[in-house]
Amino acid sequence: MKSRRAISLRAHHLPWSSAGNLADNDLTADDVVRETGWVFNNQTGDELTLEAFVETGDKEVRRYIRLLQLESFRFEDSTLLEIGSGIGRMTSSFTNRCNAVIAADVDSAFLERCRQTVARFGRIDRLSTLHVANGKTLGLGNDSVDLTFSYITLQHCQPQDAINLVGEAIRVTRSGGLVVLNFRTWVRSDIALVPLGIAVRRLWKLPVLGRRLARWRWSTRLGWQANRLKPETVLQNFESQLSNVKIFHSVKRKMSVAKARNESVKTMPTKRINPSHWWLVAQVS
Numbered sequence: 001m002k003s004r005r006a007i008s009l010r011a012h013h014l015p016w017s018s019a020g021n022l023a024d025n026d027l028t029a030d031d032v033v034r035e036t037g038w039v040f041n042n043q044t045g046d047e048l049t050l051e052a053f054v055e056t057g058d059k060e061v062r063r064y065i066r067l068l069q070l071e072s073f074r075f076e077d078s079t080l081l082e083i084g085s086g087i088g089r090m091t092s093s094f095t096n097r098c099n100a101v102i103a104a105d106v107d108s109a110f111l112e113r114c115r116q117t118v119a120r121f122g123r124i125d126r127l128s129t130l131h132v133a134n135g136k137t138l139g140l141g142n143d144s145v146d147l148t149f150s151y152i153t154l155q156h157c158q159p160q161d162a163i164n165l166v167g168e169a170i171r172v173t174r175s176g177g178l179v180v181l182n183f184r185t186w187v188r189s190d191i192a193l194v195p196l197g198i199a200v201r202r203l204w205k206l207p208v209l210g211r212r213l214a215r216w217r218w219s220t221r222l223g224w225q226a227n228r229l230k231p232e233t234v235l236q237n238f239e240s241q242l243s244n245v246k247i248f249h250s251v252k253r254k255m256s257v258a259k260a261r262n263e264s265v266k267t268m269p270t271k272r273i274n275p276s277h278w279w280l281v282a283q284v285s
């Protein structure tokens with residue numbers, strides 16, 4: 001399946017282009033999961049299969065629909081955009097639920113594999129793909145979709161790219177539609193992890209060695225989280241474009257929003273969210 005891919009040289013894109021390079025060859029779908037699956041669901045092993053990988057995605061889709069109180073959303077009538085689809089771990093599940101799905105990713109080889117995954121486990125007739133070549137803008141018109149979803153993706157973008165993508169998510173979602181976006185925020189261990197991440201991303205820029213390093217799991221796991229965003233930061237930029245704003249977060253974390261926002265923004269502590277994560281669930285005004 002070798003193809004010529006335009007590959008971004010920005011350091012925070014390197015782990016994806018390295019995994020994308022592995023996916024951009026003649027490996028079987030199961031082999032791609034064994035080689036690169038850990039970048040999506042953190043599981044490694046010689047026994048992994050695409051089927052089991054997609055099951056983890058389907059389980060998470062069901063889990064987050066419950067946890068984020070999305071049961072009443074009419075998925076079956078909707079077009080859903082997934083920012084950071086990877087090789088389709090959750091995308092298949094979305095195509096089985098929605099009228100149409102747009103899978104968007106910074107890596108075009110992932111999108112090719114995503115199409116194959118959906119062809120086997122989802123509804124390929126409902127899928128289209130969108131290459132986010134610059135990592136920050138979406139080549140879609142205003143009001144194109146009913147729901148924009150993104151999971152464990154915005155944390156991997158440079159802060160300004162992540163903010164840009166939130167703006168893009170709001171722009172392309174119709175008025176009255178939903179944005180359901182997952183972020184990573186500060187935890188205590190970040191005192192060590194953030195500087196280490198910056199150092200590792202610098203190493204990735206070294207000629208030859210850098211690209212090799214970006215393929216190794218330990219280095220990837222240290223360097224790939226390129227930002228931490230607090231709810232306040234995101235709300236400051238976009239609150240005026242949103243209504244019914246809910247911030248879902250771990251009960252183990254206090255996630256305050258400014259007093260002025262107490263009326264319009266609900267914080268929703270839950271036991272089942274990682275303390276370093278939070279979700280923005282909101283209606284586009």
Ligand SMILES: C[S@@+](CC[C@H](N)C(=O)[O-])C[C@H]1O[C@@H](n2cnc3c(N)ncnc32)[C@H](O)[C@@H]1O
Nearest residue numbers: 016040084085086089105106132135151153157
């Ligand atoms: C950890 S994976 C998660 C994939 C998928 N959401 C899942 O849970 O299996 C992050 C994905 O985001 C993509 N990604 C990273 N930066 C991106 C950006 N700026 N724009 C679009 N996709 C991006 C990566 O290529 C990768 O497929």
